Amino acid sequence: MPNDLFNTPEHEMFRDTVRRFVEEELAPRAREFDEMGRIDKSLFKQMGDLGLLGLRYDPKWGGAGLDYSYTTVLFEEMARADNAGVLMGVSVHTDMATPSLHEFGSDALKAEYLVPAIAGEMVSAVAVTEPDAGSDVAGIKTRAVRDGDDWVINGSKMYITNAATADWLCLLVVNDPDAGYGGFSQVIVPTDTPGFRCDLLDKIGNWGSDTGQLFFEDVRVPLANTIGEVGRGFQQQMMQFQDERLVACIGVIAGLRLLWEETKKYCEERVLFGKPLSKMQVTQFKFAEMLTQITAAQELIYACVRERIAGEDATQKITMAKILCGRLARTVSDECVQLHGGYGYMKESVAGRAFVDMRLISIGGGADETMIHYLAKMLGF
Numbered sequence: 001m002p003n004d005l006f007n008t009p010e011h012e013m014f015r016d017t018v019r020r021f022v023e024e025e026l027a028p029r030a031r032e033f034d035e036m037g038r039i040d041k042s043l044f045k046q047m048g049d050l051g052l053l054g055l056r057y058d059p060k061w062g063g064a065g066l067d068y069s070y071t072t073v074l075f076e077e078m079a080r081a082d083n084a085g086v087l088m089g090v091s092v093h094t095d096m097a098t099p100s101l102h103e104f105g106s107d108a109l110k111a112e113y114l115v116p117a118i119a120g121e122m123v124s125a126v127a128v129t130e131p132d133a134g135s136d137v138a139g140i141k142t143r144a145v146r147d148g149d150d151w152v153i154n155g156s157k158m159y160i161t162n163a164a165t166a167d168w169l170c171l172l173v174v175n176d177p178d179a180g181y182g183g184f185s186q187v188i189v190p191t192d193t194p195g196f197r198c199d200l201l202d203k204i205g206n207w208g209s210d211t212g213q214l215f216f217e218d219v220r221v222p223l224a225n226t227i228g229e230v231g232r233g234f235q236q237q238m239m240q241f242q243d244e245r246l247v248a249c250i251g252v253i254a255g256l257r258l259l260w261e262e263t264k265k266y267c268e269e270r271v272l273f274g275k276p277l278s279k280m281q282v283t284q285f286k287f288a289e290m291l292t293q294i295t296a297a298q299e300l301i302y303a304c305v306r307e308r309i310a311g312e313d314a315t316q317k318i319t320m321a322k323i324l325c326g327r328l329a330r331t332v333s334d335e336c337v338q339l340h341g342g343y344g345y346m347k348e349s350v351a352g353r354a355f356v357d358m359r360l361i362s363i364g365g366g367a368d369e370t371m372i373h374y375l376a377k378m379l380g381f
């Protein structure tokens, strides 16, 4: 890809390594993970052994200490596995559940949970959403009450990725209901703690990783499992969401580009009324429009990546990218199903799967409307 973000020999070598891993190890198991409804833990270990699970993290904790361009390459290549659920489960682990721990966690907590996560020996999940509060994060009710040197946690979380696979959760709790935005904390909860239970949910797409509802009944964890300061959980989670959204956008746009290519190939081969579908001008116009939009969104994502590498606050652009990717995921995947005709409606077709898998980006990690509301506030309204 000709782009100044990725033009070093190191990037090329890294892309080759990931591509080989995806083609040789991941893609052949893509349908197996769909059938299992979750990622086999051995995949995390393989990725850990290749050094792919802590690209941005400090080498002190087993990370590679690389800038965000490598994370971009990783998820662009992961999109080639043709399994959006696996991409989601892995990205939750690398960029949605672990950033706060890396940024704000104590050394002891990092040694116990981040090091094995980067090594692929432990899998993580991030648990924010609840049955009665998703978009309104400050409306969560899962409560942590201090008892001596422990937190005692009661409540429930909903739609949690890696729910049954995870060894530990980055859990957002309310520790002081009277303290407003200063009353939340992020706490690490090992999933083998007594009182924790998980029920799996049945999704329409993203079958390759599991999603579940979590229950906490008098779950007791040490106060020392608090990530960063008690009472700073809301702010830390808002920062963690920036990584979540950017990585989700990288994966979706890479997936849309591949979908565009696959659909073009299909239209070149599919003959209608005596000529390939791709020879009809209306089809060509659709492809031209779709690629224009995909390229524009990709450039916006690269602008976010550049800001992140420069250490700037990329929140505004990431929010815009999330809105744009949500829209494109819906319109482009819909158009690609249409171009495939009846085959596009089959579960085995790339377009059919993308149609349901990609629908999630407009909802997960902040629905489109939440993002627009957030952006309008940033713009001073």
Ligand SMILES: Cc1cc2nc3c(=O)[nH]c(=O)nc-3n(C[C@H](O)[C@H](O)[C@H](O)COP(=O)(O)OP(=O)(O)OC[C@H]3O[C@@H](n4cnc5c(N)ncnc54)[C@H](O)[C@@H]3O)c2cc1C
Residues within 6 Å of the ligand: 092, 125, 126, 127, 128, 129, 130, 131, 132, 133, 134, 135, 136, 158, 159, 160, 161, 162, 203, 206, 211, 360, 363, 364, 365, 366, 367, 368, 369, 370, 373
């Ligand atoms: C497959 C999947 C995986 C997920 N993984 C995780 C995970 O790992 N961890 C986690 O914590 N959560 C996860 N989620 C939850 C996801 O982040 C929430 O579903 C999302 O934030 C929306 O919350 P909600 O479902 O409660 O919808 P609600 O908050 O009830 O919102 C419903 C709808 O209201 C609209 N809306 C939202 N805000 C506004 C507004 N300001 N103005 C007007 N309309 C608005 C939107 O259209 C939205 O879709 C996952 C969800 C799914 C489906």
